[in-house]
Amino acid sequence: MKDQLAELITLISSGCMSEDETNRLADEAAQAYADPQAFLQANPDIIYDDDFPIPLGEWMVVGSLPDTVLFQADDYQTLFEYILGSFGPDVPFVLKPKQLAKTEPLKALNRIQTQLSSLYPEKGGYVLVDFSEPLDDELQAVLVYTCDLDRVMVLAVEIGIYAAPALAALQAEQSE
Template sequence: MKNPLRELISLIGAGCMPEQDIERIADEAAQAYADPAAFLAANPDINYDDSFPIPLGEWVVVGSLPDTVLFQAETYQQLFEAISGSFDQSVAFNLKPKQLARTEPLTALNRIQVQMGALNKEGGGYVLLNFSQVLDDPLQMVIAARNDLERILALAAEVGIAAEPALEALKAAQA
């Protein structure tokens, strides 16, 4: 379990997370998946109980990802502010968060996806992915290089974490 977790976290955290953080999160999550009771006993400060809608290992992954990797927001405008704020100042965005203020969800998400697809040319552009089960905010996403998309989806399925391209999921939900 640890190796697929490490690879998944490494792919979604590319460039945003030090290797030692990736290793630590993968190790802790693997322990939590393998023996939740022992993990909770060894980590009494963990705020988790059986009422949570996701397994403890997944909760460790989601709770450990920095806000430059896992984007949570109430609105698409807030989502794009968080995403664009996570990039270096040298990255130019044509889309501005205020342009999303009064748009329908599908239009807003499409605009964000078009902007993200124009970045990271060597990786095939970026794709927004719904990641895990939404916990606190209605939007919970990571960004991935399009060239890594197939592998990320396979790894997420292998470890049991829900992941799907956000735009396609919203189109399907509205159809």
């Protein structure tokens, strides 16, 4: 499982995490998945409760991803502000967060996805992917290169972490 976790973390971090960070996190998460009680005893500083809606291994992944990888917010305007911040000032964005202020969620997400798709054309752009179970915020997502999306989805299923392209998930939810 460690190798699958390392690959997933590498793909969702798009170069924001070093190989050492990725391997350390994958190792810790694999240990937490394999024997949660032993992991908690060996790491008493980890705050985890059996009432949490996700397994300890997943908690280790989600809780250890930097805010340049895992974006959490209660609305799309704020989510997009965090995404913009992760890229820094050298990456040009046409879309501005304030343009999402009074926009319904599906239109806001569509605009965000359109903007992300235009970045890094050599990788096919980015896809905003809902990732894991949001615990404190309404929205929780990662960016994945379009060319890596299929592999990320396979790894997420194999590991057991929820992942879905955000726009497609919201469209499906609203069509029900």
